[in-house]
Amino acid sequence: MIFTDILYDAGFAAIAGIGFGAISDPPLKAFKGIAILAAFGHATRFCFMNYAGQDIASASLMGALIIGLGSFLIGRKLQCPMTVLSIPALLPMVPGIYFYNTILSLIMFLRSAGDTPQHMAHMQDIGSNFMFAFTTTFNLAIGATLPHFIFKTKAFTLTRNKR
Amino acid sequence: MINGNTYQATPPLQAHNSKELVLKEQSLFLSEYASTLMGSGVHTSRVIRNTKRIGKALGLEVTVSGLHKSLILSVVADHTGDSFSTMVEIPHSPISFEINTNLSRLSWEAHDEQLSFHEIVKRFTGLVSRPKLHPIVVLILSSFANASFCALFGGDCFAMGIVFSATLIGMFTKQQMLAKDINLFLSFITSAFIASLAASTSVIFNTTSDIAIATSVLFLIPGVPLINGFMDIMEGHVITGTARLINALLLVLCIAIGMSGTIMLTKHISI
Numbered sequence: 238m239i240f241t242d243i244l245y246d247a248g249f250a251a252i253a254g255i256g257f258g259a260i261s262d263p264p265l266k267a268f269k270g271i272a273i274l275a276a277f278g279h280a281t282r283f284c285f286m287n288y289a290g291q292d293i294a295s296a297s298l299m300g301a302l303i304i305g306l307g308s309f310l311i312g313r314k315l316q317c318p319m320t321v322l323s324i325p326a327l328l329p330m331v332p333g334i335y336f337y338n339t340i341l342s343l344i345m346f347l348r349s350a351g352d353t354p355q356h357m358a359h360m361q362d363i364g365s366n367f368m369f370a371f372t373t374t375f376n377l378a379i380g381a382t383l384p385h386f387i388f389k390t391k392a393f394t395l396t397r398n399k400r
Numbered sequence: 401m402i403n404g405n406t407y408q409a410t411p412p413l414q415a416h417n418s419k420e421l422v423l424k425e426q427s428l429f430l431s432e433y434a435s436t437l438m439g440s441g442v443h444t445s446r447v448i449r450n451t452k453r454i455g456k457a458l459g460l461e462v463t464v465s466g467l468h469k470s471l472i473l474s475v476v477a478d479h480t481g482d483s484f485s486t487m488v489e490i491p492h493s494p495i496s497f498e499i500n501t502n503l504s505r506l507s508w509e510a511h512d513e514q515l516s517f518h519e520i521v522k523r524f525t526g527l528v529s530r531p532k533l534h535p536i537v538v539l540i541l542s543s544f545a546n547a548s549f550c551a552l553f554g555g556d557c558f559a560m561g562i563v564f565s566a567t568l569i570g571m572f573t574k575q576q577m578l579a580k581d582i583n584l585f586l587s588f589i590t591s592a593f594i595a596s597l598a599a600s601t602s603v604i605f606n607t608t609s610d611i612a613i614a615t616s617v618l619f620l621i622p623g624v625p626l627i628n629g630f631m632d633i634m635e636g637h638v639i640t641g642t643a644r645l646i647n648a649l650l651l652v653l654c655i656a657i658g659m660s661g662t663i664m665l666t667k668h669i670s671i
Contacts, residue, residue: 249548256545259538261441261624263497279552318504320443321497324627329549333621334614336649340656341663378630393449396501397508 239288243280250279250329258325267321270311274326278304282330294372297330301380309384312395319392323381330377335370339363419477422517423484426458427475429521431488434464434471436528437503441495443628444637447471450507457510458517468643494532495624502527535575542619543567550615559612562602566616570595574620585654592617592658600666613662620655622648 254275255268263271282300285291291299301323308323315322342362349355385392434451438444444466451473455462459479465472469490476483506527510520546567547560555563570591577587599616602609625648632641 246552249551252548253545253552256541256543256548257619257623258497259533259541259545260619261495261497262499262532264501267497267501316505317501318446320446320631321501324624325497327627328623329545329552331621331623331626333618333623333652334553336621336652337617337656337659340653341660344656344660374626375630378627378634381627382631382634394508396505398505398512 242287243283246283247276247280251276253329254279254326257328261325263321263325264317266315267317267325270308270315270317270322271325274304274307274311274322275329277307278326279329293332293369294376297332297373298376298380300330301327301377302383303380305381305384308381309388309392309395316396316398318396319385320381327377327381330373332370332373335366335373339366339370342366419480420482420484423460423475423477423480423482426460426517427473427484427486429517429524430455430460430462430475431471431473431486433503433524434473435488435490436493436499438466438471439491439493440499440503441497441624441628442500443631443635444640445632445635446500446504450504453507454510454520457507457514458520466637466640468640468647496532498530498532499528502530539568539571539575542571546615546619549618550611553611553615555608555611555615558605558607559602559609562599562605562607562612563616566595566599566612567619569598570616571619585650588620588651588654589658589661592620592655593661594658595620596659596662597665600662603666613659617655617659620651622651625651 251272254271258268258271258275278300281303282293282296285296285299286293289296304323304326305319308319308326311317312319312322339362342359346356346359346363349359430451433454434447437447437450448464448466451464452462455475459477461476461478463474470487471490472485472487474483474485503524506520506523509515509523515523543564547564550560550563573594574587574591577590578584595616596613599613600609602612625644629641629644629648632638632644634641
């Protein structure tokens, strides 16, 4: 059951990665790599959140690290810059729902001016949604960028012909 | 816009001075190369690294100062010591990872194969004018992506179908509005409103309608500038990174405004 849950998550994340990646016009040969990375990354986050009791920000960091390291390995084969593979693969993990919940809470906060308990509840929603959105996206960027710092010169020569 | 050695007493560029003309031509090409990369959604450090690499292949020392709307390049010829400064606006082009890949590869080809300047320009023109993914393919793929997103958030098959069609309509609206050069923010508000309104049909049926409505606008979230912004900040390009983040957050604000329009309209129906 756990295995099928992970597969379900990975499968849909792969489709989401390909689809959202397509908006950013990646090279055709990169689609396979993006699908694999999105699946592994999202499944890693899913496992950390559901089976290791981690919060979304820490779990996203682990998922992004897997994507960052994977994009280095696949990028070498496909001669693609790491970010071309990693950013589309990260897109399904961008906490869009928290981002616009922040703004929605802000609108609700402004509209509930007379009702104090509601007003304060919306204020709290703004803070918590924003912190979730901010830290998760920041962690995604850290996870995907760390391999750049680890492999340094190798990471910068992925698109080079002779090695 | 172009300032060639403005502080010299003698006129900087004269038709008969071919070395300076070549330097000017090369600098203008480098500025176009850098601005094309920047406009295609490449993070700042890669733009600088690639531009410097091509410059080195041409025997030029390039210094780039990156801002969100423009780039400033200072180019010094290794042999003569002549310098040329240029400032270029970053074009409003759609994000393209294909251009990112191909132009990065071009910089290595120029470096390793010692390509002539004309060969580099020829290859650059060829790579930039390559056809992009067909909008209909993008439309269908992103609709599938958003439907999968709905599944990831726990939506059932019926909700996925509704999100698929809502994304199809919303994305089509966005593509058409952007193709007609309508303001980006207005396009985002309208697309978010239309997509969420289409998804709000789910309240009539017995399905996970709240998930369907919430995920119907997620295809609009500007994930690439959000991640690029944080990457820029981490790599020390704080101004560019912050500008990218603010731009992305404004788009998120537009999505929320569009969606709150739907909520206002359907609030009473759902009750």
